[in-house]
Amino acid sequence: MNRRTVELVVALAVGALCVGGLFEAYSYRGQSSTMPLAVVGTALALSLIWAVQSAVGLARGDTAAFSPSPLEALRFAIVVVAAVLYVYGVIHVGFFTSTVIMVPVLAAALGYRNWLASLIATVIFVAVLYGVFHMLLAIPLPPETLLGSLGF
Helix, strand or coil, X not given: CEHHHHHHHHHHHHHHHHHHHHHHHHCCCHHHHHHHHHHHHHHHHHHHHHHHHHHHHHHCCCCCECCCCHHHHHHHHHHHHHHHHHHHHHHHHCXXXXXXXXXXXXXXXXXXXXXXXXXXXXXXXXXXXXXHHHHHCXXXXXXXXXXXXXXX
């Protein structure tokens, strides 16, 4: 199978998901739509750039084969399962709690073995997001399992 064809199909599928995400984010009230619109809008722009690059490659006759190794297929499956579990976690225990759990677990599942660096980076990332949304922008955050247990 041609790599550019696979990339074009995936880029268009991601773009379609992003369009759906934009419609969803537009339905949020007030400032709660700001971050989702920015993230999904950026993802849509990047997927469109990717689609154009893939289409140009196809037009130029790029015939690079797409043949993922079993390890690459396993890593892809891990990311897909992790994404589904992450969305489930965000719905049921909150964004920050799910992020604190998912980032280091996914990093380890994909082969990153420096647990300390992964944990430190995750805590810093979550702290910055909390600071931006709660303290800087004063956007009310939904109930959160981890933050609630810490008294925030």
